C-alpha cells in the first residue's frame with residue numbers, strides 16, 4: 586500500500602487528538618501517543634526509548650536520544666530491525682542524537698488556553714515498572730488510530746477513514762508520522778525559534794522546517810501564543 590504524504594494535525598485537530606488520548610484505556614497507549622505528539626520523536630525512537638534516556642534538565646524533564654542504544658525490545662533480545670545491525674538501535678540520522686524537552690504544559694492555540702500535558706507523570710509512572718517503552722510498529726500505529734477514533738479525527742482536514750488489520754472498524758486516517766509533523770507545527774505556532782526546533786526534532790537543517798511553516802499558515806484559527 587502506498588503511503589500518503591505526512592499530514593500534520595492543525596490546531597483544532599491537535600486538541601481533538603489529545604482529548605482522544607485521554608479516553609484511551611491502556612496507560613501505555615496513552616504514553617506512546619503523548620510521546621509522539623508532545624516530543625516529536627519518531628515511532629521507532631518511541632519504541633526504543635529506555636529509562637536511561639530520561640533525565641532532569643535545568644528546565645524540567647528531558648529525553649536524551651543517544652547515538653546508539655542496545656536493543657532488547659524483540660521477543661528474545663533485539664527487534665528484527667536492530668538484529669540486522671548487531672542488536673543496536675541508532676537514530677535515523679546523525680542529527681537524531683539530541684536533547685528533547687518533555688513539556689509539562691502545552692498551549693491549546695485553538696481555544697487559547699494552556700493545558701497540562703501529563704507526560705512527565707506518565708513517564709515517571711511507566712519507568713518505575715519498566716525499562717523500555719517497547720512495542721511493534723503495529724502496536725504504536727494501533728494506539729494512534731484508537732486515539733484518533735476517540736477524538737473523531739475523521740472529520741478533520743478531509744482525513745476520512747481507513748481500514749486497518751486487527752481493528753474491527755474503519756479508523757480515522759492519522760499516522761504516527763503525522764504527529765511528528767504536528768509537534769513541529771505546534772512549536773512553530775508557539776513561536777519557538779527554528780534553530781531550536783531543528784535541534785529538538787533532530788532535523789539536519791532548518792530548511793526542512795519550511796513545509797511545517799506552510800502547514801501552520803493553512804490553519805484557520807491560529808492565535809499565536811508563547812508555549
Ligand SMILES: [Zn+2]
Pocket residue numbers: 633656657658659663664665666667668673674
Ligand atoms: Zn530494536
